[in-house]
Amino acid sequence: MIDGLLNANRWKVLFENFDMFTDGIVMTIKVAILGWLIAMVIGIAFGILCTKKSKVIRGIIKVYVEFFQNTPLPLQIFFYYNGVPIIIKAIFNLSRPFRLSKLLIGSVGLGLYHGAYIAEVIRTGIEAVPKGQREAAESQGFSELQTMIFIVIPQTLKMILPPLTSQTLNLLKNTSVLAMIAGMDVMYYADSFVSSYGYLQGYIVCAVMYFILCLPLALLATHFEKRAKQLPTEKKSRGKREVA
Numbered sequence: 462m463i464d465g466l467l468n469a470n471r472w473k474v475l476f477e478n479f480d481m482f483t484d485g486i487v488m489t490i491k492v493a494i495l496g497w498l499i500a501m502v503i504g505i506a507f508g509i510l511c512t513k514k515s516k517v518i519r520g521i522i523k524v525y526v527e528f529f530q531n532t533p534l535p536l537q538i539f540f541y542y543n544g545v546p547i548i549i550k551a552i553f554n555l556s557r558p559f560r561l562s563k564l565l566i567g568s569v570g571l572g573l574y575h576g577a578y579i580a581e582v583i584r585t586g587i588e589a590v591p592k593g594q595r596e597a598a599e600s601q602g603f604s605e606l607q608t609m610i611f612i613v614i615p616q617t618l619k620m621i622l623p624p625l626t627s628q629t630l631n632l633l634k635n636t637s638v639l640a641m642i643a644g645m646d647v648m649y650y651a652d653s654f655v656s657s658y659g660y661l662q663g664y665i666v667c668a669v670m671y672f673i674l675c676l677p678l679a680l681l682a683t684h685f686e687k688r689a690k691q692l693p694t695e696k697k698s699r700g701k702r703e704v705a
């Protein structure tokens with residue numbers, strides 16, 4: 462087993478086919494970026510709306526969040542790949558199913574899935590800001606929008622950066638689900654290489670590529686977590702200096 466992993470000829474074959482891995486990592490990054498943008502738009506919008514008084518809006522968002530958090534991402538991706546084309550065919554009376562691009566399926570699928578988690582992160586962050594600060598802002602003549610922009614959001618960002626970075630990291634790793642629908646991502650090409658040649662070097666290179674992409678995000682999340690733990694201590698020390 463170890464001899465096979467260290468076999469120079471096998472590595473030579475892999476590097477002769479390395480173009481497929483570079484194509485795959487480009488696809489992975491595209492899907493991750495587009496999926497993250499969609500997730501952020503959904504998360505910010507739904508996270509803010511969840512803090513409003515309307516029970517109807519909160520109920521709709523709650524259903525969305527619970528559905529996407531409690532159903533497997535692979536199942537959702539398979540539905541977009543196999544189910545949505547059939548639905549489109551029936552609605553528009555097409556002669557054959559309309560196929561969605563793998564980039565679209567991956568971006569929208571990851572965006573909808575992680576948007577549910579980001580919405581909860583943002584809702585929790587907003588609700589953690591003391592209501593007294595909002596009331597004080599309103600008494601000073603701030604509008605609801607101004608209160609959100611200048612008072613609530615700056616404080617919310619400090620609290621949500623660690624979980625938000627963790628969700629970004631999870632989203633990047635979850636791009637690998639595209640391999641199940643031949644999504645032309647790096648996981649798909651790694652599996653194709655191993656299936657064609659029987660060399661596990663394909664999985665090793667794929668793991669290294671994911672590691673290079675994910676490690677900075679993991680370190681950033683750790684930094685934000687440490688920073689968040691230090692904030693209460695810093696505030697207390699400032700308060701003691703002011704009293705002194």
